[in-house]
Amino acid sequence: MRNLFLLLSGLQLSTLATASEQSIRVDIEPQPLVQALFHVAKQSEQSIFTQPALLKGYQTAQVKGQFTLDELLQILLKDTGLKVKQASSGYIVYRPKQADDTKRKKRKSGSKNNSEIERISVLGQKGASTEAVWLKHNYQVGLVDLIAADDIGELPDINVADSYRRIVGVHTINDSDEGQLVTVRGVQSGMNSVTLDGMALASDRQHTRGVNLETIPASSVGQLWLYKTPDVSFNGNSVGAVMDLKSYSAFDKRSPHFRFDAELSQYSYQDVPDDDDKLGLNIRSQYSRVFGQDSQFGLVAFGMYSEKSRDQSNLSNQYHVNKQGQAFISRSRQSAYSNVWVRQGGSIKLEAVPTEQSYGFWHSYYYQQTENEPRNSFAFEQVPRTPVKVSRNQAEIEQADLVLDTIYRDTTRRQLGSHIHFKNELSSRQNLSFDIAYSEASSDRQDEESVWQSASNPEEYHLLGYQYTGFDSDRSWSVNDPRFAQSPHAIKFDEFELQRRENNNTILDSRVLYSWHAGGSRLGWSVKSGLRYTHSKVRSNRDVNRYDVKKDISIGKLVGESRYSVDAFGLNLPWLSNEYVSNYFYGNFNDFQLNNNASEFASLRHDFNSVDKVSAAHLELINQSDKWRWSIGARYESWQQETQGQDINMNTRSVMPNTLSLKDSQWLGVLRGRYDIADNWRIFASVGQSVARPDYFASNNLNSVNERRDYTVIKRSDPNLKTSLAESWDLSTEYYWRDGNLASMALFKKYIDDTAVDTRTVLGEQDNKVILEQKSNYGQSEVNGVELSLTLQDWSAWSKHLRGFGLVANATILSHEVCYEIPNKAVSCLDYQFGQADKTANVIAHYRFGGSKTEIRLGYHYAGEYSPYQPLPLTAQTREVWQAFSQWDMQLRYDVNKNWVMKAKVRNLTNEKRRSMTGEHQHMLASEIEFGRSVWFGFSYRG
Numbered sequence: 001m002r003n004l005f006l007l008l009s010g011l012q013l014s015t016l017a018t019a020s021e022q023s024i025r026v027d028i029e030p031q032p033l034v035q036a037l038f039h040v041a042k043q044s045e046q047s048i049f050t051q052p053a054l055l056k057g058y059q060t061a062q063v064k065g066q067f068t069l070d071e072l073l074q075i076l077l078k079d080t081g082l083k084v085k086q087a088s089s090g091y092i093v094y095r096p097k098q099a100d101d102t103k104r105k106k107r108k109s110g111s112k113n114n115s116e117i118e119r120i121s122v123l124g125q126k127g128a129s130t131e132a133v134w135l136k137h138n139y140q141v142g143l144v145d146l147i148a149a150d151d152i153g154e155l156p157d158i159n160v161a162d163s164y165r166r167i168v169g170v171h172t173i174n175d176s177d178e179g180q181l182v183t184v185r186g187v188q189s190g191m192n193s194v195t196l197d198g199m200a201l202a203s204d205r206q207h208t209r210g211v212n213l214e215t216i217p218a219s220s221v222g223q224l225w226l227y228k229t230p231d232v233s234f235n236g237n238s239v240g241a242v243m244d245l246k247s248y249s250a251f252d253k254r255s256p257h258f259r260f261d262a263e264l265s266q267y268s269y270q271d272v273p274d275d276d277d278k279l280g281l282n283i284r285s286q287y288s289r290v291f292g293q294d295s296q297f298g299l300v301a302f303g304m305y306s307e308k309s310r311d312q313s314n315l316s317n318q319y320h321v322n323k324q325g326q327a328f329i330s331r332s333r334q335s336a337y338s339n340v341w342v343r344q345g346g347s348i349k350l351e352a353v354p355t356e357q358s359y360g361f362w363h364s365y366y367y368q369q370t371e372n373e374p375r376n377s378f379a380f381e382q383v384p385r386t387p388v389k390v391s392r393n394q395a396e397i398e399q400a401d402l403v404l405d406t407i408y409r410d411t412t413r414r415q416l417g418s419h420i421h422f423k424n425e426l427s428s429r430q431n432l433s434f435d436i437a438y439s440e441a442s443s444d445r446q447d448e449e450s451v452w453q454s455a456s457n458p459e460e461y462h463l464l465g466y467q468y469t470g471f472d473s474d475r476s477w478s479v480n481d482p483r484f485a486q487s488p489h490a491i492k493f494d495e496f497e498l499q500r501r502e503n504n505n506t507i508l509d510s511r512v513l514y515s516w517h518a519g520g521s522r523l524g525w526s527v528k529s530g531l532r533y534t535h536s537k538v539r540s541n542r543d544v545n546r547y548d549v550k551k552d553i554s555i556g557k558l559v560g561e562s563r564y565s566v567d568a569f570g571l572n573l574p575w576l577s578n579e580y581v582s583n584y585f586y587g588n589f590n591d592f593q594l595n596n597n598a599s600e601f602a603s604l605r606h607d608f609n610s611v612d613k614v615s616a617a618h619l620e621l622i623n624q625s626d627k628w629r630w631s632i633g634a635r636y637e638s639w640q641q642e643t644q645g646q647d648i649n650m651n652t653r654s655v656m657p658n659t660l661s662l663k664d665s666q667w668l669g670v671l672r673g674r675y676d677i678a679d680n681w682r683i684f685a686s687v688g689q690s691v692a693r694p695d696y697f698a699s700n701n702l703n704s705v706n707e708r709r710d711y712t713v714i715k716r717s718d719p720n721l722k723t724s725l726a727e728s729w730d731l732s733t734e735y736y737w738r739d740g741n742l743a744s745m746a747l748f749k750k751y752i753d754d755t756a757v758d759t760r761t762v763l764g765e766q767d768n769k770v771i772l773e774q775k776s777n778y779g780q781s782e783v784n785g786v787e788l789s790l791t792l793q794d795w796s797a798w799s800k801h802l803r804g805f806g807l808v809a810n811a812t813i814l815s816h817e818v819c820y821e822i823p824n825k826a827v828s829c830l831d832y833q834f835g836q837a838d839k840t841a842n843v844i845a846h847y848r849f850g851g852s853k854t855e856i857r858l859g860y861h862y863a864g865e866y867s868p869y870q871p872l873p874l875t876a877q878t879r880e881v882w883q884a885f886s887q888w889d890m891q892l893r894y895d896v897n898k899n900w901v902m903k904a905k906v907r908n909l910t911n912e913k914r915r916s917m918t919g920e921h922q923h924m925l926a927s928e929i930e931f932g933r934s935v936w937f938g939f940s941y942r943g
Contacts, residue, residue, distance in 0.1 A: 023295055025066045025251045025353065028076075033058035036076050037093070040069070049092045065356055066295055156889065156905040156936050158306075160221065161213035164243060166844070167226050168787045168810035171837045171863055176312055176339065177908070177931035180214045183836045185228065185748060186783035186814045187240030191692040191726075196221075196245045197363065197419055199437035200235060202505040204413050206540040206608065208695045209237055212441070215369045215415040217304050217343060219261070219284050222248040228748075229730050230670045230688025232618040232633035233513070233530055239692045239726040239752065247363055248288065250298025250351055256289035263903070263938030267310040280308035282938065298351035298361075305344045310934070312337040314377075316927040333405075335377035343369045345415075357425035366416040375407040404452040404491060406581055411445040429517045435510065442504040450581040453494040493553040496585050496592055498545045507536040528620040528633075538610040538696050547585075547592040610643040610696055620670075630673035638665035639693055639723060664723045666691055680736040692724040694756045694775065715773045722777055726752045732787075740793040748785050755779030757820060778820050785814040804848035811841040839864035839884075850894075859889040882916045899943050905936035 028036050041048045046069065058080050067075065073084045073091065084093050157163040161179030165172040172179035173189065181189035189210025194201045203211045223246035227234070234242050250257075265280035288300040318331040345367030352360050383399045417439035424432050511532040518525040585592065620633030640663040646656065670688035677683065732746035754777035763770040789810040795802035814836065819829040841862040848855045864884045888909035894902045914929045 023066050023068050024072070024254070025290065025295055026063060026072065027251075028060060028063040030062050031060060033060055033076065033080070036060045036063075040072060040076070046091060156891065156907050156934075157218045159214050159218055160216045160224065160245065163218045163224055164213070164226070165840075165861060165863075166842045166859070167224075168789050168842070169228065169241075169785070169812045169840070170226070171835070171840050171866070173835055173868065174914075175214060176337075177310065177934075178214055180212055181208070181210045181835070182213060182243065184226070184240035184243075185750065185785055185812075186816055186836045187750065187752075188835045190695045191237055191239040191724075191752075193235055193238040193242045194245075195242060196365075196417070196437075196439070197247055197421065198244060199419055199435055199511075200439060200507050200509040200534060200536075201245075201415070202417070202439040202441035202507045202536070204415070204441040204443040204503055204505065206503045206538060206696050209693070212413070215343075215367050215413045215441075216245070217284075217306070217345075217367065220302060220304065220345075220347060220365070220367070221245045222252070228746075229672065229686045230668075230690050230728050232620050232635040232668065232670050232688075233528070234690070235532065235534060235616065236614060236637055236639065236691045236693055236723070239690050239724075239728070239750065247347070247349055248286070248300045248302070249361075250288040250290050250300050250349070251353075253288055255291075255295070255298075256287070258941075258943050259286045260284070260941045261938060263905075263936050265308060265934050265936045267308070267932045267934045278309050280306070280310075280934075282306040282936075296353045298349075298353075300349040300351075301346070302348075303346035305342075307340070307342045308934075310339045310341070310932065312339060312932070313930040314928070330382040331379055333377050333379035335375060337373055337375045340372040341369065342372075343367065358423065360420075360422035362418070362420050364418040367414070369413045371409070371411040371413075373407075373409040373411070375405075375409060377405045377407075379403045379405065402454045402491065403494075406450050406452075408448045408582060409445065411443065413441075413443045415439075415441050429519075431513075431515045433513045435512075437507075437509045439507045439509070440505070443502070445501045447497070447499040447501075448582050448585075449495075449497045449499070450493070450585070451495040451497075452491050454491055491554065493549045495549070496547045496581075498543075498547075500543045502539075502541050504539045505536065507534065509534045523624050523626070526622045526624070528618075528622065530618050532614075532616045532618075534612070534614040534616075536612040536614075538608075538612075540608040540696075545594070547594060549591060550593050551591050553591065608643070608645050610641060612693075613640045614638070627676050628673070629676075631670075632672075633670045635668040635670075636665070637668065637691065639663060639691075641693075643717075645717075660717055660719060662694075662719075662721055664693075666723065666725065681734070683733045684730070685732075686728070686730045688728055690726050690728065692726060692752070692755075694721050694723070712769070713771045713773070718774050718776045720777075721756060721775060722754060724752055724754045724756065724777070726750060738793070740791070742789065742791040744787075744789045746787040748783075748787070750781075750783040752779075752781040752783075755781050755818070757818075759820075780819045780821060782817045783814060785812060787812050804852070806846045808844040809842065812839065814838050834867055837863040837866040837884075853895045855891075855893045857891040857893070859891075860886065861889075862886045880916055882914065885912060885914050887912055899941055901940040901942070903936075903938055903940065907934040907936070909933065 026040070028039065037048050060076055063072070063075055069091075070084075070086075073093075077084060077093065082093055082095055084091055086092075157166075158178050161172050161182055164170050164182050165179055169185045171183045173181040173183065182192060182194075183189050184192050188208075190208040192210065194211035194213070201211050203209060204215070205212055225244040225246060227238075227242040227244065228240075230238070231242075261282070261284040263282040265282065267280070282304075283306070284302075284304040286300070286302045288298070290296075290298045314333075314335040314337070316333045316335070317329050345365070347363065347365035349361055349363040354360075379402070380397075381401045381403050382397050383401060417437060419435065419437040421435050422433065426432055509532075511530055513528070513530040515528045516526060614637065616635060616637040618633060618635040620631055622631040623629070641661070643660045643662075645658055645660070666689075668689040668691065670686065672684075672686035672688070674682055674684045727750070729749040730746065731748075732744060734742065734744040736742050756775045756777055757779040759772075759774060759776045759778055761772045763772060787810065790807070791809075792807045795805045795807075816836070816838070817829055839862070841860075843860040844857060846855060846857045862884070863886075865881050867881055887907075890906045890909055892904045896902060908931060911933045914931070916927045916929075
């Protein structure tokens, strides 16, 4: 039997005879023959067999057009002496005996295992990792990482942010158990750009330019790219990286192509009392085909629906420091959330290839996420001026209140947009492309909050203190007055609040790109240039209505009708249904009155509008030779922002509109170079500049004045706020071997000048103090880091028992320094950035067995400690730190046949908790969030 190497295997969803006659449209760049055959097998979904030694050293020319599979294979194998023939299970590439030459015989054939039958599939983890490695290898000048389509959302990653965290250098900020905002290489999310097919995506946030990726399902995109080095074609706010989401193309798959996925999920954490937990559901479908007389048109349609029911536990603490410098917990809150999240949406993409020199598409998408979240919490809260007894390992408060807080929160997020793209080859040396895209992101949140508090009259069972000991994971609580647990009448309705917040961001992004090559091939000189104009508009408003209770409404009045009860710190306390409280409020409106003595208006509307206009032009000169690739470029970018906000006087209860204008412009330069030491080993270096514009919140001119007894607090925007200028230095090396294996290391340094930071300045004398709080360009940041990556797809060289085993691993280590040069003050420096872990690591191990029908994937993610935001004032006591966190995920996949695949997944396999601490006394002031473990089971159909 002929020893063959199964290079690549598709699903073979049609017969070989049909596949050989069916035409496919390809655009294959010059690349190694083994990579070209990989893409052909993936697109045609057919199997190609050969001996790996036969393909070594062969390079394909560019192949573009529409061909049958037989014609395409003949073109790729031209001048190689190799032949192809059709077999019952695929295509066999071989060398006829009479074509053997002496030179070829003398070529080393590699390891002994090359002559044995092996199987590498274009599907599953191994195929996805191989594709990602080759796409990275073929990237011309720059440092890029990516995740291929067959790997997105498989471990199980719910949204795009979850998938991005598996790329080296990336850290994801979570909202509950899902990723939301992404930081890259020590740079906060607002300084990273997110695009879809190269065009800007809007953010549903008002306080940051960081794009919330929680709304976009992981399975809705074809590839996730991460461009880490500066490029003159990138828009501003790409200091850390540009995250580009690539949409699917009908020309990437055999036509017609249909895929349907369905999964059920169950979360193990279900301790919210009387909560009706149910199974979660995920449904996804995708259909694509090419059509037309010459197959010049393409269609891709995608739709999805998901629903999950998940509970969450949260322990949060607040603290004070007494005159002796001892810290104690002044408030401890235990919360339980009952979440029901629903995602739905889809996309449609129409493509056209009118001529062999032109290509265009129209892509439109809409995704919506709704969160239904009843939230119940109870808290012990220190009564003001109560003495606190603090010893080494325990604290006691003699007098405290008990607060019950019920919130019913309903949130809707939307991400939608359209994109038109057209590209034309004016000649063999010139290319021109045009893009115009509209993106919109919005969030609408309604809160109903009711607060129940222990009676303020000490004679009415005012809680006589509480104790806590342990200060760590073994913390224990006790209440000094056990009588309190016996009388829920001691707790009375205190406050009811209705609040609605809306944020809306729209972006109109347009660009024109032109490139020119001096020669007919990619070698030699070339020029790239472009123009871009981006118009974005942010609208944010907030309605707040706060009510006090006119009558004494004890909690005992509702105990009999409330659904919940919970044992809190040994107290049998009622656990209210907020839906019931809301109904009670509306049915008994006369029992409530507007609170006109609140620290801010009881009934108040905050309005904020901002318009950004960015105009840019760039020019880049590129030279490519057999060994060298380098480029030098310049970019000019101007920015203008107009905002409309409010001046709010808390004392006179007056509101006045105001306006603020900011503008800036910069010249930016980038120098990049790559040297190929050998075909499989190269080094890369670059230095470049980029800018970060202030977050929307930084120029949010909702100015307020609040005159208090001894001082006045003024919150305002800085009219002199400007963009931050960043300088990035990069040095990396990459080594590729045995088709799909990669080892790489990257060193990087970033300087960010004029960072906008929160400042607090005290003006005036002791009896006439004014505290000014605003965002100002007083920050100077430096980030240093190293990235390590390893991809091993073939372990058979070490042992035949390891055949089918693969490993993808990466790690990032960062060091930070942020200094604040506030006028008339000493320079203050911190050794951390906000929102970025100091260490991150990922490991994905996969193993194919059972005749290559079964695959098990095990994923590990580690994130070191980080601070979510800048403390104010800048002291160690005010710093919040999220401790290091690790998570194990798993997937088991079984290919039933060529059409059906069964999958089982587990998220957070070891049921890890997240833990945060605050201040110098972090060991005793811990807060915890518990998400629980989720189990998924489902199937995929491809036809």
